[in-house]
Amino acid sequence: MLIKRRTFLKAGAAAGTLPLLGKTAAADEFKAGYVYVGPIGDFGYSYQHDQGRLAADKALGVKSTYVEKVPEGADAERVIRSLADDGHKIIFTTSFGFMDATLKVARDYPDIYFEHATGYKRADNMATYNIRFYEGRYIQGVIAGMMSKAGVVGYIGSIPIPEVIMGMNAFILGMRSVNPQGKIKQVFINSWYDPGKEADAAKALLDQGADIVAQHTDSPAPLQVAAERGLKGFGQASDMIKFAPNAQLTSSIDQWDNYYIDRTKAAMDGTWKTGDTWGGLKAGMLKMANYANMPDDVRKAAIATEQGIRDGKIVIFKGPINAQDGSAKVAAGQTLNDGDIASMNWLAEGVEGDLPK
Amino acid sequence: MRLEIVPRGERSRLWAYGSPILAIALTLLTTLMIFAVLGKDPLESLRVMWIDPLTARRGISELFVKGAPIIMIAVGLSLGFRANVWNIGAEGQYVMGAIFATGVALYFYDVETFPVWVLMIPAGILGGMVWGAIPAFLKTQFNASEILTSLMLTYVANLALLYLVVGPWKDPEGYGFPQTRLLTAAASSPHLIPGTRIHLGVVAAVIIVILGWFLLSKSLLGFKLKVAGQAPRAAAYAGFSTKSLTWLSLLVGGGLSGLAGMFEVAGPIGQLTPALPTGYGFTAIIVAFLGRLHPVGVFFGGLVLALSYLGGEKAQIALGLPAAVTKINQGILLFYLLGCDLLIRYRLRVVPSKRRAA
Numbered sequence: 001m002l003i004k005r006r007t008f009l010k011a012g013a014a015a016g017t018l019p020l021l022g023k024t025a026a027a028d029e030f031k032a033g034y035v036y037v038g039p040i041g042d043f044g045y046s047y048q049h050d051q052g053r054l055a056a057d058k059a060l061g062v063k064s065t066y067v068e069k070v071p072e073g074a075d076a077e078r079v080i081r082s083l084a085d086d087g088h089k090i091i092f093t094t095s096f097g098f099m100d101a102t103l104k105v106a107r108d109y110p111d112i113y114f115e116h117a118t119g120y121k122r123a124d125n126m127a128t129y130n131i132r133f134y135e136g137r138y139i140q141g142v143i144a145g146m147m148s149k150a151g152v153v154g155y156i157g158s159i160p161i162p163e164v165i166m167g168m169n170a171f172i173l174g175m176r177s178v179n180p181q182g183k184i185k186q187v188f189i190n191s192w193y194d195p196g197k198e199a200d201a202a203k204a205l206l207d208q209g210a211d212i213v214a215q216h217t218d219s220p221a222p223l224q225v226a227a228e229r230g231l232k233g234f235g236q237a238s239d240m241i242k243f244a245p246n247a248q249l250t251s252s253i254d255q256w257d258n259y260y261i262d263r264t265k266a267a268m269d270g271t272w273k274t275g276d277t278w279g280g281l282k283a284g285m286l287k288m289a290n291y292a293n294m295p296d297d298v299r300k301a302a303i304a305t306e307q308g309i310r311d312g313k314i315v316i317f318k319g320p321i322n323a324q325d326g327s328a329k330v331a332a333g334q335t336l337n338d339g340d341i342a343s344m345n346w347l348a349e350g351v352e353g354d355l356p357k
Numbered sequence: 358m359r360l361e362i363v364p365r366g367e368r369s370r371l372w373a374y375g376s377p378i379l380a381i382a383l384t385l386l387t388t389l390m391i392f393a394v395l396g397k398d399p400l401e402s403l404r405v406m407w408i409d410p411l412t413a414r415r416g417i418s419e420l421f422v423k424g425a426p427i428i429m430i431a432v433g434l435s436l437g438f439r440a441n442v443w444n445i446g447a448e449g450q451y452v453m454g455a456i457f458a459t460g461v462a463l464y465f466y467d468v469e470t471f472p473v474w475v476l477m478i479p480a481g482i483l484g485g486m487v488w489g490a491i492p493a494f495l496k497t498q499f500n501a502s503e504i505l506t507s508l509m510l511t512y513v514a515n516l517a518l519l520y521l522v523v524g525p526w527k528d529p530e531g532y533g534f535p536q537t538r539l540l541t542a543a544a545s546s547p548h549l550i551p552g553t554r555i556h557l558g559v560v561a562a563v564i565i566v567i568l569g570w571f572l573l574s575k576s577l578l579g580f581k582l583k584v585a586g587q588a589p590r591a592a593a594y595a596g597f598s599t600k601s602l603t604w605l606s607l608l609v610g611g612g613l614s615g616l617a618g619m620f621e622v623a624g625p626i627g628q629l630t631p632a633l634p635t636g637y638g639f640t641a642i643i644v645a646f647l648g649r650l651h652p653v654g655v656f657f658g659g660l661v662l663a664l665s666y667l668g669g670e671k672a673q674i675a676l677g678l679p680a681a682v683t684k685i686n687q688g689i690l691l692f693y694l695l696g697c698d699l700l701i702r703y704r705l706r707v708v709p710s711k712r713r714a715a
Binding site: 033039040041065066067068069070071072073074075077078079081082083085086096097100120159160161162165190342343344345355356 | 534
């Protein structure tokens with residue numbers, strides 16, 4: 001029964017793609033599909049993915065399609081299936097919440113390649129990829145540690161998943177490497193993109209004595225709040241300098257371009273293989289925006305830190321690291337492996353406030 | 358020459374049904390113009406948005422999967438709206454139903470042989486009812502506006518959802534990501550047609566439309582609801598209790614919203630996640646009015662709105678239009694609907710301009 005159903009699905013999938021193949025083979029058209037959680041106008045996370053898409057289109061001459069603002073629930077599966085039915089040969093689903101939907105569709109379309117960003121479930125035709133965003137956070141921490149007069153950074157978190165937690169911890173480790181008394185005050189707004197809430201959170205944190213804003217949410221709103229008050233902050237995902245020319249210190253820029261080019265090319269050549277990619281500064285998947293609005297010595301320290309991470313001289317999650325309550329979390333000389341980092345669920349010493357429970 | 362708006366004296370039956378059709382026609386006309394301004398072929402765009410979703414593979418089935426929760430909620434709301442009980446918080450009742458149902462599913466996580474989803478149905482209804490009962494209590498005891506209380510409780514429900522998926526119900530093998538385990542096969546709404554996502558919830562929505570129609574048209578209770586809404590004082594003289602109708606409206610509205618939430622987690626979503634609330638409870642308000650507060654009308658109204666979501670996705674895939682196209686469509690439709698409803702109570706009269714005496 002089970003076998004029958006699977007063959008049925010496969011046959012259905014094949015039948016669905018056949019007429020399209022006939023049509024596209026003549027024009028030699030290879031179609032790539034992208035699914036975004038936010039609007040491409042967020043100028044942050046989804047925007048950067050779209051920049052990657054455009055770069056891949058240009059480099060390879062392929063035609064691509066995107067669907068934006070796809071809710072991470074029942075709708076995702078339908079959108080991904082639509083793209084699959086529509087003859088897209090490689091489909092990138094760019095948010096964690098698309099994981100199970102992508103997996104479900106991938107099972108029904110064994111001939112299409114699926115790429116899921118920031119997740120951990122894989123299949124023969126479904127790979128995962130992500131950026132070591134935390135490397136940029138460490139550099140931001142170093143800058144904040146040198147720039148903050150109060151020694152307090154206001155940090156706007158989105159959803160308390162490991163990616164956000166590791167970023168916050170990397171930030172405080174960078175900050176405390178130059179100012180051992182440095183502190184983070186944090187707020188989680190439980191959303192990736194909500195300019196109103198993000199701005200409110202930024203105002204609240206500044207009112208509590210923070211004098212630099214850092215954010216793990218996607219809109220330029222928090223940075224703009226800092227700018228209004230004559231303070232400094234960091235951009236997110238893209239270079240947000242045009243939103244706050246006098247306030248952005250730097251920004252961790254997601255560089256999906258090369259990954260999208262490589263993977264699309266592999267899919268076209270038939271050399272595509274499943275796997276997991278987690279690249280940072282060294283792999284060129286993360287770039288820092290121009291270090292601006294800071295004195296020379298800070299800029300030099302930032303550049304040195306960036307170089308150190310790239311060379312492997314600076315290992316971010318290397319002991320001794322204390323947990324929030326002061327207890328030892330990582331012993332001196334010990335280093336966290338990728339598995340430990342990817343499942344991080346504790347805050348480091350210097351971060352104030354609990355994770356939302 | 359000028360136009361005058363003149364009261365009709367009594368409601369026009371023709372325009373009560375003609376208004377939504379005119380509104381849909383005007384919406385299509387307006388979107389046609391928007392497409393033209395955006396430089397897209399207008400007729401081609403209309404075809405992509407309103408016809409392609411239906412002819413696509415699994416198109417019709419997806420339409421029903423998308424429409425089912427909206428229809429379920431809207432049937433409940435329209436009964437209450439009939440009686441002037443303005444339950445704006447269906448979204449929260451939907452979330453609560455999903456939470457209660459997931460609670461049952463997680464409690465019986467290890468049960469494989471017994472169909473857990475059978476127990477999740479009453480749990481979902483109960484969850485929605487509890488969330489509907491609070492505004493009902495506040496209304497009947499303290500005369501607090503149910504518009505405000507039910508809306509505010511939506512935010513409370515969303516926070517409760519977040520608390521659960523970040524805290525006690527977090528998937529232990531989920532790397533700390535805020536969502537529950539995937540529900541087991543025993544806790545999933547049974548799939549009815551292989552190769553599609555049609556599940557029991559879709560059938561339930563159709564049954565609810567029929568029950569709602571029966572309740573409204575054939576029962577004394579339906580008569581009471583209608584009288585209470587159209588002539589509250591007559592209802593009072595007849596001895597119909599406003600209090601009990603308020604309770605009934607909010608419990609039925611809440612219960613059906615909760616059921617919709619249950620079927621979404623047990624069906625297409627498959628787990629409780631922070632992304633559960635996508636605004637079905639608010640979309641259902643448009644649907645209730647589009648369907649003339651009548652269950653059968655709501656059924657078709659729900660399908661039209663579901664089609665607008667699917668068409669918005671197709672427009673992005675095939676035309677490269679932005680996602681906002683869906684919301685714009687829905688907004689234009691509601692705008693015209695409210696405007697056209699003027700014709701039910703008023704008519705337009707052309708008044709020839711008088712020449713001034715020299």
